[in-house]
Amino acid sequence: MMTSRAPIPFLKGHGTQNDFVVLPDPEVTLSLRPESVVALCDRRRGLGADGLLRVARAGALVDAGVLDGLPTGVTADDWFMDYRNADGSIAEMCGNGVRVFAHFLTHAGLVTGAEFTVGSRAGARPVHVHSAHDGLADVSVDMGTVTVGPESKATVARQVFGGVVVDVGNPHLACVVDELDPRALAALDLTSGVEFDTAVFPTGANVEVITAPRDGRVHMRVFERGVGETRSCGTGIVATAAAALRAEGRDIGRLTVVVPGGEVQAWVDGDGSGLRGPSELVAEGVLGPAWHAALR
Numbered sequence: 001m002m003t004s005r006a007p008i009p010f011l012k013g014h015g016t017q018n019d020f021v022v023l024p025d026p027e028v029t030l031s032l033r034p035e036s037v038v039a040l041c042d043r044r045r046g047l048g049a050d051g052l053l054r055v056a057r058a059g060a061l062v063d064a065g066v067l068d069g070l071p072t073g074v075t076a077d078d079w080f081m082d083y084r085n086a087d088g089s090i091a092e093m094c095g096n097g098v099r100v101f102a103h104f105l106t107h108a109g110l111v112t113g114a115e116f117t118v119g120s121r122a123g124a125r126p127v128h129v130h131s132a133h134d135g136l137a138d139v140s141v142d143m144g145t146v147t148v149g150p151e152s153k154a155t156v157a158r159q160v161f162g163g164v165v166v167d168v169g170n171p172h173l174a175c176v177v178d179e180l181d182p183r184a185l186a187a188l189d190l191t192s193g194v195e196f197d198t199a200v201f202p203t204g205a206n207v208e209v210i211t212a213p214r215d216g217r218v219h220m221r222v223f224e225r226g227v228g229e230t231r232s233c234g235t236g237i238v239a240t241a242a243a244a245l246r247a248e249g250r251d252i253g254r255l256t257v258v259v260p261g262g263e264v265q266a267w268v269d270g271d272g273s274g275l276r277g278p279s280e281l282v283a284e285g286v287l288g289p290a291w292h293a294a295l296r
């Protein structure tokens with residue numbers, strides 16, 4: 001078998017400190033085995049990240065057998081965010097990832113105009129890149145339908161919190177805790193993980209702990225499926241907005257969600273949901289020769 005020695009480019013970026021390795025692979029020539037993703041996302045032996053974003057044409061991912069078919073609303077020519085968690089697992093959607101992905105497409109000149117569609121396993125996600133200069137961008141994402149389901153519980157730092165099941169394309173348990181102020185939220189120890197009802201979440205859950213909304217703002221921390229605690233989570237921010245609005249007796253509205261890595265605007269309206277926030281491209285380069293054997 002022929003192996004290509006062409007350099008493998010990468011970028012490193014983050015959205016409110018939820019960080020990603022970006023791997024441009026338009027025609028899907030790279031093989032992303034879970035162990036390779038784990039190694040690349042490792043903060044000591046790899047580049048270090050919460051997740052990995054392969055940048056590929058949707059049709060090429062179908063041809064390569066990475067996707068079984070084109071998700072709803074996605075066309076073969078669309079740029080597709082092939083998202084992997086740091087543990088090598090595949091997730092349906094990543095809201096911060098879409099912002100960084102859209103920023104990369106603009107930075108690399110792979111799209112024309114400020115508005116375009118990014119494909120994801122959860123379907124097409126329209127984006128608007130409001131600005132992109134000097135490695136920094138401001139990006140809105142139409143996050144589609146957000147479905148608030150039944151109540152459930154999570155155990156976090158030996159405390160049991162009630163929450164609601166929220167589907168943002170991926171599964172969330174969003175727990176608005178009235179008695180928690182931002183200082184008490186910041187003091188919670190999430191290092192030993194979270195427990196949730198696996199009958200409710202057979203494929204796992206992302207768990208958000210959220211303060212009660214005040215003056216249009218909430219504070220949130222998240223323990224992500226396939227990663228651990230992260231400093232932000234875009235789908236979790238939309239789930240947070242939906243749950244916090246529900247706690248105020250509202251189905252629609254707009255909130256500022258404060259996370260350890262910054263602030264993001266989120267909204268739920270009659271047509272769906274969305275978020276707007278920053279993206280930063282921190283570095284770009286090529287992977288060292290040892291990675292060729294792993295990824296080709």
Ligand SMILES: N[C@@H](CCC[C@H](N)C(=O)O)C(=O)O
Binds near residue numbers: 095096
């Ligand atoms: N950080 C992401 C969510 C990534 C996927 C998640 N860990 C899952 O497994 O569902 C975001 O910004 O939405």
